[in-house]
Amino acid sequence: MDFIAIDFETANSNRDSACALGLVEVKSGQIISEQVWFIDPQQRFDSMNISIHGITPSMVTGQPTFYELWPTLQPLLDGKLIVAHNASFDMSVLRYCLDQSSLTYPTFQYFCTYLMGKKILQELPSHKLNVIADYFGIGLKHHDALDDARAAAAILLKLLEREEQSDPLLLARSHGYKTGTLFAGGYTSFSALGQKSIRKKP
Template sequence: MIDFCAIDFETATNDRNSACELGICIVENGQIVETKNWLLKPPSFPYFNPYNIAVHGIQPHEVADAPTFADIWYEVEELMYGNLMLAHNASFDAGVLRSCIDHYGIFKPKLNYLCSISIAKKSWKNLPKYGLKSLADVHNIKFTHHRAGADAEVCAKIALLGFEHLFLTRTEEVSESFKKNLKVL
């Protein structure tokens, strides 16, 4: 069966280590079993770029008492351990994860990741757009865009639909089918 975790970050500034929200959706045996969401106090606190606020709506006062990325890493790592990681526009989210790990001096795990855009492009050729919102609209999935937990869950749903469309039923088949797209953190 297919096991993976889908992640999504929202950031406070243009700095990749400025995660202010993290969402993780856990998929076991091809089913979503849990979605977790954390507001995070970024290193830039209390500064948030107004552009970033306009995208996700998270205000500095909302994270004043939130944990840092380092505070939640043990729980995040446990959820991700041994799983293939997916993200929509994965180069961004993997970059944020890598930058947060580096910023806090945390040991970087060996983690394989895959972008759900590549899954969508292989599954549904010739769509006009492959953004998360566009794909959700095509598949009638309603969600609150640019909130990390919701985005991670929609990423997982899109990936599962793509795997079904491609007749992929095991994690090993996914890794084999997308081996040229697979990256290491």
């Protein structure tokens, strides 16, 4: 199973204020590479966000903007299966950053470990990243972009192992979900089978 796990952190409540991105590449069920970037959002930092992830304005000074970073990111995402915990958040950050930079959406499918964890691990009281990570014994420094991406990757591998599946797409389908997609004209959500979710790019 091959996929890319990602996690964005934002400077404030605006979805186009990405200030960090963690990315973990999994090939044949093994993590083969990890990368993390600080991003200059060119926006204010809210104290609440700083208290969550610890990233301050000085830490992104001189770092690339999303527009400047995109030529590096695009080949890592295009055509891949992208995995995130609460993917609706991370995919919206990606879309808003692309929109703000007037960039074309890449084409890929994506998978949400939060929704799949909620479906499969019904015995848990919560399905937040730290709760599922603790359940599986996965070490985590929560809200560190790289650690969160690494944990999302590990959680998907654990869910596949638990369900005796080797393909995330089949795992989703076996539990009544279809993977989300991003494409040049818009996107579809990771959602229940039969649910209409196509949205056009504004």
